[in-house]
Amino acid sequence: MRAAICDDQPQALEELKKMLLRIPAVKKVHTYSDMNNFWATLKDGAYYDVVFMDIDWKQDETGIDFAGRLQEACPYTKIIYVTAYTLDYVEDVFLNHANLSGLLKKPVNQEQLERNLEKILREQSEAEGKLLIYYQGSHIAIPLQDILFLESRLHKSCIVLKKQEYLCNEKLETLKGQLDGRFLNCHKSYMVNMSYIREFRGREILLEENHVIPVSKARAKEAKERFFEYMSARM
Missing domain, CATH: 3.40.50.2300 (Response regulator)
Structure with missing residues (x-):
């Protein structure tokens, strides 16, 4: 705390x-x-x-x-x-x-x-296992397992699910504290749920629902290592 x-x-x-x-x-x-x-x-x-x-x-x-x-x-x-x-x-x-x-x-x-x-x-x-955000005048809790990725957009954060998006005023840096080990910080503007990664493709990550997420050069090596560790632990 x-x-x-x-x-x-x-x-x-x-x-x-x-x-x-x-x-x-x-x-x-x-x-x-x-x-x-x-x-x-x-x-x-x-x-x-x-x-x-x-x-x-x-x-x-x-x-x-x-x-x-x-x-x-x-x-x-x-x-x-x-x-x-x-x-x-x-x-x-x-x-x-x-x-x-x-x-x-x-x-x-x-x-x-x-x-x-x-x-x-x-x-x-x-509230464990959920992301708490303030959205359109209400507090809502989003199960972490439902989140594909989070993206920083002009000092706000967009939480992307398979069928829905939430744009909230909290900064990505603030929301990080509510996420667990399944989320990968592959770029300063993105946090990706590794459960939904289909492929590492050069400096990009291909997610389910055909989302393509950039991987920064500085984080590429560490991001791949973390993903392989995560997948190995699940096998």
Whole structure:
């Protein structure tokens, strides 16, 4: 699990980071005391499973405002609010529930923190084997086994199935984290489901349904090796 903490108090950032790193499921924790740095990191392709968002910032926008913007940019990132003033924000929190997964009161209690993360881990487990995307105003889950390939198109991603395509706002780099070992990154703009490869043909891959996918020169050798390893393991 990849976590980010957004809080303008350095001591609060460090304390919560230490608590999170005691939890085995948490692999990475990044801290942000400046929201401009946080947005810049997301723009560069960073993805977090959960963001701990302090509500009370010393500026016009609150953490609740930031959470609304975060949901638009990363619709599958879960949000846990952190505040010393719980009662002051209860109504706003639940009226603007952008992917809300919890509300923690400062100072944060380790047991309550772990319970909140266990809830998120259960939800992730239930979604295992599926690609979650935000499409035409709804969250949908696409079984990985049904996906032929994913393609990056003008800062969006196209998920191609045998009979259907989904164009979503998430970047390909962001969606990669939901894919498993059957997907091959043969080109910076493509992720191919190796189960549907019919032939490696020079610098191209021929898929079922007659899709032809380019293979970049830099990735050609590794792509072929990975495909042969994948097919050997299935025999």
